[in-house]
Amino acid sequence: GPQPSISNSEGDLLFLLDSSGSVSYYEFSRVKEFMWDLVRPFTFGPKDVQTSIIHISTTPTMEFPFDRYLSSGTLQQAIRDTQQLMGDTNTGKALSYAKEKLFSGEAGARPDVPKVLVWVTDGFSTDDISEPMQLLKDMGVTVFIVSTGRGNYLELSAAASQPPEKHLHFVDVDDLPIITEELRDAIRDVIHANRLHAVDITSSSFRLMWPELLSQETGYYTVEYAPRDELARKRTKQVSGSHTSLMLSNLAPETTYEVALIPESNVHYFPPQTTRVTTLAEEISPAQVLISESGPHSFHVSWAPTLESVMGYQILYGPLPGNAVKLLEVDGKHNSTVVENLAPNTTYLVTVTAVYKSGQEKSLSAKACTQEEGSKVRHLRFEDMGPNTLKASWDSADGKVLGYRVRCRRQTGPSSVISVSPQIHSVLLTDLASGTTNKVCVKPVYKTQAGKGLCRVVHMQPATEAQGYKHRQRA
Template sequence: MLFSLTSEQGDGNHHDYMVKWKQGMEEAYEITRENAHKAAVRSKRHYDSKVKSSVLQPGDRVLIRNMTPRGGPGKLRNHWEDVVHTVVRQVSRDIPVYELRPEKAKGRSRILHRNLLLPCDHLPVETEVRPRTRKRAVETSEEVEQAEEEDDDDEYYPVSSQQPFEPLYPPTLTPMSTDKPAKHLQTVENMSSEPENEHEVLNQCEQLPDQQENYVEEPSVEEPVPVPVPDKHSRTSEQEYHRPMLNCCEGDILLLLDSSGSIANYEFSCLLFFAADLLRPFSLGRGHVRVGLLQVGTNPHLEFGLDVHSNQESLQSAMQGVRQLKGDTNTEAALGVARELLTETDVKVPKILLWLTDGVQPGDVDRPMSELKTRGVSVLIVSTVHGNYQVLKRVVTPPLESHLYSVDIDNIDIITEDLRKAMIEIIRAERLRVIDLTSHSAVLQWRPVLSEDSGYYELWYKSMSKPGREIRHTLTRDSSRAELKNLQPETTYTASLRPESNQAVFNTLTVTFTTFPDVLSPAVVYLSDHGPHQIRVSWGPLQLARVQQYTVEYGAIPSSHVRTVTLPRQKNSTLLTGLEPGTQYLVTVTALQVDGKERAMSVRACTLAEALPALIDLQLEPAKRRDLGVEEMQVKWQAYQGGLRGYWIKWETENPHGTTSSMYLPPSSRSTQLTHLAPNSRVCVSPIYSSGRGDGLCCTATTHRG
């Protein structure tokens, strides 16, 4: 009753209700189980296709993921444990499980999966500083044992062997080598792996130079070892720097980067590096892809606009200089700036707003995001696992599976390719296309991508039915179109265009097309501009290279008299004049081919009937016959006399049935008198010619009764 719901009618019992309820629950559980299984299979397939694993070797230094709640709440907690471990061995070749032990501190060995390990060979090697000094070096194994027992009671303070740095992943975006630090850069105590026995320690100590006999009182600090970017962000391959530029796209991409205080330094660096790597393959500038960066903080900050960077070198350098704003997360104000940048412009290209955020307290973004989508902006979102998924799901542009990503910050690189493909689908521009196609030729057009300094285009095409034969052409750098000639009719061809330049590497553009069937002119003849004495005849297609001249023959049907007009091959229409009105003609267009053959096509054409003159004037005057006392109506008119055969007069008589009377008068008549007209009778007079009746005139007669 509360919700105006009607109860089910009919009798029932408890047993029937339980059976029905059990059946419904089983059906619901089965549907849920099937959907969960499909989601699991889809997630596994996606993960397996993008997972990247590097094999660890014995002696590699790694950090272990912090799986304990210690270290502070939420994002304040360290992602990795403080103690550096070394790899002892791989438990099995078939599974990525490794045995680890602490590098310095004593502790138990641990067996962990590769997903919980982070290679850290780039981290500095820590040197143990003893709290006391020792005058003489160890000389016997007994003294070594005694010294170790004494050292166990002391505290050791780790001192970095290089200058301190703030984040684990520096905010620099410059790719560096991921090679391990050279052994000779480590301290003397770390020149080899841990000794297996005490005699090895003794032998190492005995091999020390004489100047090392007196233990130094102050710890020595080595020269700093270069700190590379982490492995997962490194570009160790030379091909990575020279990957082909994607000149297949045209559009605007605005990065909306969360730079507030809710983002940790580590997460901000990863998001920034991810964005730079995502955009690296695109060709930049007007006519290609324009990129802008807008930071979200207490007040929005436009790092650079859409027209600032026209090449990757400039963009990547600018991304390296971006610094975090901190402060509040004022996303609404930033979206106002984004709306001005993306919508209030005359550039008609696809537009993308890529929102990089942790998703924590995004604010009231539904309305501004909806306005952006209404104006044609595609909203794509990358969020960490802490984000408000329900809010992000509402504001993203469908489909969710390719436009909304919620990933762990340490594994954000696994979505790079998928997200880039989704962006390409939005801003893809057909760069190589066929603008004109015939049975024997095709005209290709593309957007120029080469600079004015250097470069050229290499064009080649071949028939799909004859893949072995390939025709190549070299075009100048200012070319934007090319005509392919001497093609075979009804044949599928593949054409490829590759810009060549020593400044950048461009991807190859390809287009496939099929030529039209071989058509000889005239293939079609059509008529226009019909009149009583003329008709225009046109035909096609116009084939200048294959036709010598055209001949047009026409004559009235069934007359045998035929007239002929000869036209050059540049003409594809002519106006036939001097025709009889209302007459049917047979028109034949013949093309004389270059090889001497002829092709003709005939059509029937009819001229319009000539318009007949209309009645010029019509007047009605009342008249009364005195002898009979009957009221009459005098009718007068004027008409053209050429071809006139007479007049046809029609009026309504005065009788109970209201009949209509008519009569025919000779062409010499100019007037007549009518009697017994009905009240307000209509009187009409029409001229009669030899070819038909002309347009007449009508008047209403007003009679007076005495």
């Protein structure tokens, strides 16, 4: 869904992008999407966030200076237009180059703003990274590492900023969206740390946070806040010098507030700090209903958001067509349930109703399909058929199969999808370059939905070794 914009964040954010030949075109494209998703909510500008990309290749290259793209639209296009360079994975050389650029006015970097490095890697480097990475961290750069391959945990956890559980992520390239929000929040924490900022923003409240400037003995803080369009409606609160946060509540939804923090002290002078915070739209629940983990006799229903104003949820479900419905009740703190004892290969209408404490009710519906019994391919295996060619075979799936869909995701070259009739249980896969790792998935197709796929990763031996392949089960 749309992200609330993140403003009052000042920092230089540098992506270290593995652009070498060890990364497939598909992986490179997914990483570019991930980079854009990560930065999309930030506000860009000379007083906000600036970002750049350095390619890891034989020779490191800067895609664009920090101060070139100062709007979301132009930055998104620049990330989309970024081309893979291929070449060697000289990460150490790229880190030394990054150290120069992160502190270079010519590269558009700014003095005295937080510096963040996000290194996206398949876990492989041809040169040493420990020394240049340590130099970067010694200069105050916060290092986040996202490993999409089989990187050495000890080496990468030493390279990332501490603690590694906050700064190091291991994730398959297809699952990058899972970590986007957590990583974005961690980056925001770094570039917010020394300024007045808001957290826990809702439609009617937010919490102000600020650095420790005063103490109980040296003074107090005055907080002034008002809607930007009605500054005459200014409200004032005072808290002791020992505070570093304050919750503001009873605010209007979808309203931008101007906020000032004034440290009052007879000992030191601290200039006022200001920020601008926009409350969220008044939330309604459920705003979305998601069906997942569908089996022959059950499926999982989840919904969002969960609100304090909701007392409980009612889940009505019944087969289509028909008017036989059953009811499940879930308390307001939960946002999911499992619906069981269902008929296989059947479409159900599921309606989630939020019952508010005020007595109001809001409903949203979704369709769900149960699987056919045993709707999974079994025993996927491979046979070497000569240079760059494999034969993939499988045992038939249960139920009334209309056909099979075979997807081959090549490390180099395009992905392909082959559809075959239900009587055919093998296909030839060609153009599998030696030395590459490729992913093959076979899915049965039924009248109402696709069945569960079975995937395996196939490694083609380099041409110098004995011809052939290795394969391993992929969970």
